[in-house]
Amino acid sequence: MKLNRRTFIKGLGAGTAGCAFATLPGSIAALGTTELQGSAESVASICEMCSTRCPISARVVKGKNVSILGNKKAKSFGGAVCARGGAGHSQLYDKQRIVKPLKRIGERGEGKWAEIEWDEAYSIIAKNLNKIKADYGAESVAFSSKSGSLAGHLFHLAKAYGSPNTFTHASTCPAGYVIAAKAMFGDKISRDLSNAKYIINFGHNLYEGINMSETRGMMNAQMEQGAKLVVFEPRFSIVADKADEWYAIKPGTDVAVALAICNTLIKDDLYDKAFVAQYVSGFEAFAEEVEQYTPEWAESISDVPAEDIRRITHEYAAAAPHALVDFGHRSSFTTEEFEMRRALYAANVLIGNIERKGGLYFGKKAPNYNKFAGEKAAPTLSKPGVANMPKIDAKRIDMVDEQYSLLWSEGGMYQSILDASLDAVPYQLHGWVMSRTNPMQTLTDRARIVKAMQKLDFIVACDIYISESAAYADIFLPESTYLERDEEISDKSGKNPVYYVRQRVVETIGDTKPSWLIWKEVADKLGQGEFFPWDNMETLQLFQVDKDVALLNHIKRDGWVSYGKPLMLREPSMVKDFIATYPNAKTPDSDNTYASHLSFKTPTGKIELSSDKVEGIAPGRGVIKFREVSMKKADELYFIQGKVAVHTNAGTQNVPMLANLMSDNALWIHPVTAKLLNIQSGDAIRIYNATGSEDGHALVTPGIRPDTVFAYMGCGSKNKELARATGKGVHCGNLLPDVKSPVTGMCLHTTGVKIAKI
Amino acid sequence: MTKRYVLVHDENKCIGCQACNVACRSENNVPESVTRLQVRIEGPYGNFPHLHFKYNRVSCEQCEDAPCVKVCPTGAAYVNDDGIVSINEGKCVGCLYCVAACPYKVRFINPETKAPDKCDFCKESRLARGEDPACVSVCPTQALTFGDANDVNSEVSKLLDTKLNYQHKVNLGTKPRVYRIPSRKGGINV
Numbered sequence: 001m002k003l004n005r006r007t008f009i010k011g012l013g014a015g016t017a018g019c020a021f022a023t024l025p026g027s028i029a030a031l032g033t034t035e036l037q038g039s040a041e042s043v044a045s046i047c048e049m050c051s052t053r054c055p056i057s058a059r060v061v062k063g064k065n066v067s068i069l070g071n072k073k074a075k076s077f078g079g080a081v082c083a084r085g086g087a088g089h090s091q092l093y094d095k096q097r098i099v100k101p102l103k104r105i106g107e108r109g110e111g112k113w114a115e116i117e118w119d120e121a122y123s124i125i126a127k128n129l130n131k132i133k134a135d136y137g138a139e140s141v142a143f144s145s146k147s148g149s150l151a152g153h154l155f156h157l158a159k160a161y162g163s164p165n166t167f168t169h170a171s172t173c174p175a176g177y178v179i180a181a182k183a184m185f186g187d188k189i190s191r192d193l194s195n196a197k198y199i200i201n202f203g204h205n206l207y208e209g210i211n212m213s214e215t216r217g218m219m220n221a222q223m224e225q226g227a228k229l230v231v232f233e234p235r236f237s238i239v240a241d242k243a244d245e246w247y248a249i250k251p252g253t254d255v256a257v258a259l260a261i262c263n264t265l266i267k268d269d270l271y272d273k274a275f276v277a278q279y280v281s282g283f284e285a286f287a288e289e290v291e292q293y294t295p296e297w298a299e300s301i302s303d304v305p306a307e308d309i310r311r312i313t314h315e316y317a318a319a320a321p322h323a324l325v326d327f328g329h330r331s332s333f334t335t336e337e338f339e340m341r342r343a344l345y346a347a348n349v350l351i352g353n354i355e356r357k358g359g360l361y362f363g364k365k366a367p368n369y370n371k372f373a374g375e376k377a378a379p380t381l382s383k384p385g386v387a388n389m390p391k392i393d394a395k396r397i398d399m400v401d402e403q404y405s406l407l408w409s410e411g412g413m414y415q416s417i418l419d420a421s422l423d424a425v426p427y428q429l430h431g432w433v434m435s436r437t438n439p440m441q442t443l444t445d446r447a448r449i450v451k452a453m454q455k456l457d458f459i460v461a462c463d464i465y466i467s468e469s470a471a472y473a474d475i476f477l478p479e480s481t482y483l484e485r486d487e488e489i490s491d492k493s494g495k496n497p498v499y500y501v502r503q504r505v506v507e508t509i510g511d512t513k514p515s516w517l518i519w520k521e522v523a524d525k526l527g528q529g530e531f532f533p534w535d536n537m538e539t540l541q542l543f544q545v546d547k548d549v550a551l552l553n554h555i556k557r558d559g560w561v562s563y564g565k566p567l568m569l570r571e572p573s574m575v576k577d578f579i580a581t582y583p584n585a586k587t588p589d590s591d592n593t594y595a596s597h598l599s600f601k602t603p604t605g606k607i608e609l610s611s612d613k614v615e616g617i618a619p620g621r622g623v624i625k626f627r628e629v630s631m632k633k634a635d636e637l638y639f640i641q642g643k644v645a646v647h648t649n650a651g652t653q654n655v656p657m658l659a660n661l662m663s664d665n666a667l668w669i670h671p672v673t674a675k676l677l678n679i680q681s682g683d684a685i686r687i688y689n690a691t692g693s694e695d696g697h698a699l700v701t702p703g704i705r706p707d708t709v710f711a712y713m714g715c716g717s718k719n720k721e722l723a724r725a726t727g728k729g730v731h732c733g734n735l736l737p738d739v740k741s742p743v744t745g746m747c748l749h750t751t752g753v754k755i756a757k758i
Numbered sequence: 759m760t761k762r763y764v765l766v767h768d769e770n771k772c773i774g775c776q777a778c779n780v781a782c783r784s785e786n787n788v789p790e791s792v793t794r795l796q797v798r799i800e801g802p803y804g805n806f807p808h809l810h811f812k813y814n815r816v817s818c819e820q821c822e823d824a825p826c827v828k829v830c831p832t833g834a835a836y837v838n839d840d841g842i843v844s845i846n847e848g849k850c851v852g853c854l855y856c857v858a859a860c861p862y863k864v865r866f867i868n869p870e871t872k873a874p875d876k877c878d879f880c881k882e883s884r885l886a887r888g889e890d891p892a893c894v895s896v897c898p899t900q901a902l903t904f905g906d907a908n909d910v911n912s913e914v915s916k917l918l919d920t921k922l923n924y925q926h927k928v929n930l931g932t933k934p935r936v937y938r939i940p941s942r943k944g945g946i947n948v
Contacts, residue, residue, distance in 0.1 A: 067784065069895060080898045086780035207773040212898060215773075219899040223771055236802050238773050241811045241943070248807050645775035657783060660790050661776055670806075702806040 025113045026102045029095035035063040038506030044559020046502040048482035049084035050648040054212045055560045058505040073560040076213040083646045090657035099510020102476040109472045126525035128458040132430045138162030139394030141431035149487045150515045157519040160531035164396045170411025172442045176331025176744040179406045180341035186601030193217040196358035198319035201231045202254040204328040207238035209643035235710045236703030251638040252334035253302035258343035260298035261313045263290045265350045270317035272352030282610025285623045320351035322358030338743040342624045355570040366497040374584030378497035378563035381544045403618035404745045413745035421452035435462040440469045441650030444736035444747045471719035478512040485514040486537040495566030569594040632752020638708040639753040641732045650714035653725035665729040666699035668710040674700040689753045691737045696730035762908040768939040771901035772813035774799040778893035785892035792866045794877045810943035818877035819934035826856035847873040
């Protein structure tokens with residue numbers, strides 16, 4: 001060999017290349033890799049690296065790699081993908097991904113697994129589930145899944161099996177704002193950030209918890225339209241940095257500031273009286289209640305100066321109706337989420353921004369849109385119904401208190417699985433089937449979840465990695481990743497109807513299956529195959545489009561099909577465009593809007609600023625009210641968490657490219673606090689409270705309140721199967737107490753901790 | 759007229775999300791241990807609560823007067839006709855002079871090819887197909903603009919003509935072609 005300087009350098013580093021950990025059964029590393037087979041032409045599909053589900057365009061490059069870009073047909077997404085979306089291929093052929101069914105052969109959570117065939121896995125599942133059903137009743141098995149199109153297939157299995165106990169992650173993240181919207185508006189509502197001239201944001205960190213169209217919309221409003229952004233957040237996040245004004249609000253006191261904004265709007269006569277008169281019920285009771293919530297009062301609670309609250313409210317009202325108070329996303333800041341999210345909505349209602357540009361609006365799905373258009377402007381999708389489903393008499397395990405009734409049909413209260421498993425409240429659970437969900441990280445009180453899982457008779461987990469929760473399963477079912485799956489057409493309607501669809505980009509790697517097929521085959525084995533009458537995904541898709549093959553092909557080819565013009569019922573320019581497009585459109589009101597057609601699915605048909613229905617299910621809560629909460633002991637620091645742009649909660653820590661970007665979460669501590677505790681950046685520290693104790697390291701930064709510490713959530717996995725994530729950083733779920741917030745049923749992500757240098 | 763490709767990074771729009779970093783790594787098969795491009799979120803600077811972050815794009819600056827090219831003994835580091843500082847791996851003898859000479863510390867030895875590597879605006883893949891570099895294409899907040907500054911009608915020309923901008927280490931006379939629009943909060947800190 002000719003030795004020159006470059007080949008010498010070539011030799012360096014070769015010694016470390018062979019270093020590898022013990023091979024995990026069922027992993028790609030164990031089963032060997034094959035060349036990627038798939039389309040070299042771009043395929044339009046839907047990302048699944050987080051739950052935003054952005055439209056993507058993906059293709060296989062030279063059999064080695066998958067190029068993933070945004071689908072340019074989706075204008076509000078701009079052809080962009082975030083770091084997580086771009087790293088989808090890194091997850092696809094990660095050597096630690098599990099691509100073969102596994103059976104536990106050691107103790108639960110011990111990490112001993114054996115590869116098995118699908119048929120054996122199904123047989124074990126059928127035997128155990130049928131035995132539990134015979135011994136204790138089908139309701140003693142809980143089914144939980146991350147939300148999304150395929151969750152419906154698992155929940156369909158639950159119904160066929162006979163259990164009412166289905167849960168999404170709702171009560172660990174978004175349910176608070178959904179429940180509050182249902183109580184006030186009768187339905188979910190969206191925010192038109194891109195057209196807003198003034199945005200008030202309570203810690204909705206859209207620049208780290210990226211939701212592509214909203215993130216882009218807000219940046220566009222800020223940079224191109226000159227919108228002003230005011231952020232109230234205990235931490236100096238990226239959204240706080242991008243704000244025109246940032247207030248380091250005391251954790252959990254957002255509701256006080258929101259109520260003071262409402263107080264100022266009413267007291268200073270800034271609210272939209274005509275709107276309130278026409279569309280609002282319960283204004284008087286609300287106005288009477290908020291009279292006491294002055295900015296001075298809010299300052300004493302939240303540390304936000306009263307004069308600023310007052311000034312901001314005046315600026316906000318001046319920008320009305322093209323202004324909004326963002327109602328947030330992750331709604332587990334305080335146990336008073338229900339009041340907080342309602343107060344945020346109330347601040348919108350008072351300026352009359354509903355169905356106005358830059359305000360709040362309802363999704364315009366095809367059936368409703370077509371009624372306004374007076375023609376079939378957009379096709380409607382059919383939903384397959386299965387006849388003669390078994391009748392389920394058992395009550396859900398979260399039906400312990402009527403106050404949670406708004407949540408029962410919105411994902412349920414995830415935490416109730418723990419009470420039912422450990423304390424037989426309201427009855428004993430015996431089994432748990434979970435799909436793509438990781439409660440040990442996203443729920444709270446990890447130790448309690450471990451106990452619950454140890455106590456159950458039988459647990460099945462379907463996932464792509466052996467997550468911290470899947471590590472305690474008896475059977476692990478490997479799901480195909482989104483790049484290997486076809487799914488039903490999804491409705492992504494915003495201001496006008498939109499459809500898109502997830503499609504397979506590469507041939508399946510290893511022995512995995514899409515979960516719609518997994519649950520159908522489980523049903524077959526359980527003897528309930530009759531409830532899954534479809535052969536494959538194409539059958540379901542064709543059913544959706546009423547066998548309109550041309551339509552299906554159109555949606556598949558473009559990957560994003562948008563119909564008509566954006567419509568907001570009270571926005572004259574939009575209504576004008578709409579009428580010009582559809583000659584048979586409904587005749588507008590005298591003010592050239594569809595304002596008289598705006599109605600709400602509440603008992604009064606109006607926006608219920610105060611609600612008899614809520615008073616009925618949760619006495620004392622009919623009117624929005626401030627209640628003091630205590631989330632920490634006097635000698636503790638507030639502990640809060642948030643999202644980072646390169647990870648999705650706890651789902652992506654083991655994806656190689658993303659782990660390479662960030663695999664640890666230092667605890668943010670203010671310099672004054674750090675000095676008192678004799679802590680410097682990089683120091684090893686212990687974070688502890690009555691719930692748990694975690695070791696990590698410190699990041700001393702002025703970007704946090706002195707009475708608060710912060711960590712990005714999702715790190716610190718404790719199971720050895722996630723080799724890139726395990727033991728790295730602070731496990732937030734291990735420090736958070738198990739709590740059920742009133743009405744919303746939300747768990748709580750703010751607590752108190754003590755810190756010590758170790 | 760010859761092209762003068764430049765990249766403009768708007769630090770107001772950048773959120774440091776690393777979408778560019780990942781897209782670059784995917785497009786150019788950049789190994790895990792090294793990087794052609796990253797955005798460092800630096801700070802926060804200032805005194806609580808008057809803080810700001812700096813979003814610092816770290817990648818080849820595409821110097822018009824490139825130190826890496828000057829020190830290369832074999833011509834492996836060269837400026838292409840399109841003005842992009844490029845690498846001819848066949849001519850490289852691995853002397854590492856270029857890595858040492860780069861004042862921006864953005865050249866590195868690729869552990870797989872064993873040759874120097876760095877950002878080349880995706881010239882052989884995306885640029886050759888008439889597409890923007892990967893980082894520009896995926897940027898969620900449209901913080902990056904790429905184009906020919908010799909074309910007065912290009913987006914980059916318009917940006918450079920209308921927005922306050924700066925380059926890194928201009929005092930060295932390297933004439934970098936990465937321009938930065940400073941954050942309205944942070945100001946210029948060269």
